[in-house]
Amino acid sequence: YKHILEERYHFYQTLSSAKKKIYFSYAKNSERKEFTPSSFLNDFIRIINSVEKNSLNYESLIYSKMELLLKAPTLLKEGKENVLSDSGINVERLKQSIEIDKIRNDDQFGESEYTGFIGGSVTEEEKKKLLEQKEKQFSASQLEEYAKCPFQYFLKRILSLETIEEPSEEIEAFELGSLIHSILFEFYRTIKEKNILLKNCNDKTFRIAEKIIFDIAAKKVDRLNLQSTPAFFEREKIFGAAGNKQNSILYRFLETEQKKEGSYIPEYFETAFGSFNKSVSEFEVSVNGVKLRGKIDRIDLDKDNEKYKVIDYKLSGKKPVKSDLESGVSLQLPIYLY
Template sequence: RDAAALDQLWREVGHWLEREERRHGPGGRTLDRKTFLRRLTALAAESSLPRSPAGPGRVRVLSANQARHLEADYVFILGLGERSFPRLTPPLSLFDDQERQILQSADIDFGAGDLLPEEMLLFYQVASRARRELILSYPAVDQRGQELLPSSFLLAVRACLHPDAFKGKVEQRRMLIQGIDDEPLSAAEIRVRAAKNYKAGGLDDPALPTDLRANLQDAGKLFENRFESKYHNAYDGLLRNPAVVGELTSIFGPERIFSPTALEEYISCPFKFFLHHVLHLEPLEEPSEEIEVTRRGQAYHRAMARLHRKLKASGVHGPTDAVTQDVTREMTEAVEEDVRRAPSPAAKELWRLEGRRLVRTAERYVAQWRKFLKPWLERGVSPQPDLFEADFGLPTADGSPPVGPLVVRIDDVEVRVSGRIDRVDLVELDDGVGFWIIDYKTGRSGHYTGKALSEYSRLQLTLYALAVEEVLLAGRAARPLGLAYWLEGEGGPKVALPGRAAAQWLDDGSRWRTIREDLRQWVAVLVRNIRQGNFVLQPREENCTQTCSFGQTCRITQARGVGKEGMLSLPLAGDEA
């Protein structure tokens, strides 16, 4: 019957594709993942198989709509949890926002209206179909294991009856995953009982099919290695199969170009790197009623790059009062570009609201720039913005020859790194060229610290400095004077390195030389581990699942208590290379 249901779904998908081709020509049209998932879910919810033959001893499983006019001696109503029954949200639609707007402009309204009256009538009709006994049920937890409240309809039924009416008639069953105490009545319950009693000989149950017994034996081995062994192994990311390691060595070989972000991801959690960059898993994007941080940051970056290119071309190298008008104009134009691209009226309005906030931020830019320059001007040094959105190791949009990647060579390890630097400020020194790396950020200040750079848990700014020194300004005796985050919403420039003594590297370049050599060694260690298949499940952040897109995939909550050993230490020590 499962195969028949799948065939029916494929037929529904085929009908949908035929309609798409009639409307949009051969091949239909390209859909993004969110739209495709929404439409596929809508089709799956509406497609169904013909009823199986009725007869004695059968339990008919029907939707509430199918059962509302059928009587039976015993009626079970399942799923009476919050947000399930009554269902007050309309079913998923095959139409997207643009199509609904076209239909509404033609006075065709697909709005669901108030669903509660219809849901109340539906519940009454189903509940009154029982001739002898009515059983009401709701799940105690949702699919994430969170406690679930009963439906308002179930509470209303209880309120209609005397409390004594429920004495001895309310039963809470354990979830199947928790094991069963009664005699199993289905193949699933037999399987669960065998798994629960695995170590006590549960797999010796003669009722278990041979293939199921083999699967449970494999599952038991996985459990022992992942949740009972103190050492990482093949069951939690330590890959040792020669063919697999050979493939990884090929994929991530010397010709592979890494981004600083990818290397930082490996540092934070090797297993997350494995899911993202080896298996290429991607989380489904969920609709959001706010402007994504990434897109807001892109608008800010575009505005700043255009501003400084125009200022440089005009011979303006410092924060004059007139720059305020220039920066607000560029920010307004960058926001308007996103307004024009927004897919719906609501999205356009959200961008306009976000634009007003960004313009207010832009009005403070001149004061922030002066704050950044102050300690340097006191030393007679005047850094000037010179490079904007400077790429290395990335293809060019216009087809011109690209700038090569940063190449790190340590012993037998060769690593190529690419990136785009938001801004590089330069100043001529007696012994060469001094430069500042400036990275615009729209996030919170606490996420970007000099400590993270010093410990090598974040690599972006230090790798950018190395790339400027060895690639973008090669042959000019260039050296960094500072690495700064420019926090658009929290006060502007934040010197991450060398820290509070902003001009320290102007007088003493030895600290940067130490960082540079340790950075090279650390990058080589990271990539060597990637090529060797070391993707252990050992994230550095205690609460990583709160923000990680793969938090429900890795099972770190169950594994964390084992206390496995083998995490790479921070910062890099000489004996780790």
């Protein structure tokens, strides 16, 4: 394939620029996904003498501030301040950071300036601005951010501080997710108008649905003009590698919907509540005075048994577990059910 040849050439260019040593690394897994090494790496190892190392070779090294905060207390307890200071670390400032981190972890919702609470030095103008938050509508993701780390929420949502991201030609996960949501919304709206039911459908109906969803996807993707090499791989996720639709996420979605059991039928799509995109929906929701807003991807109904099912599409990422729901750090589905 053309993109493989291009990537192989870039790989060769990278190798050619090395002067002394080359270090290769790859992730073995991410959350619940497992990765495999690049075929380029396997080819390289086959023809060049190399030494394989793993995490045990680097146990004594610290790569991030998070690791430093985790390992520093042990080093300080063992009287190894000189190890830290010799590495150019301000030990006194580090001790302060450790204490602050301890305050946050011991009581995330304690009334401390380190957990997003502001003390008595607030001006009247600042108080007025903070009171405006009472009238604000919050999304589930915003509340989850606050539940996980009030201080981070304060920095991001109140002070509007943002992390500077490296420019990328790839489709960001959020953008790809929005694209898939858009495809599925139009797909379900279309098949509902045509009275097409995917569940337990025959091959003929399945082929009709397949054509509809891929035609919709083609139009939406073409509008994005995804021509870069990294974006090529995102196209393959949607349409399948080398045009093989059976390997695409859309085809697998259709298969899953066809094989679903039970009597639930997709009925409502992109159902909004609260103010959304400067428009007000007919559903206003608040819990204990906290106003909420959001958009439910899909609601399936079981009309015979008077039941409903809330469905939220996830392209990737960690699924909420019982402990997340009980501790209040996963709020999206509970809010949607409410």
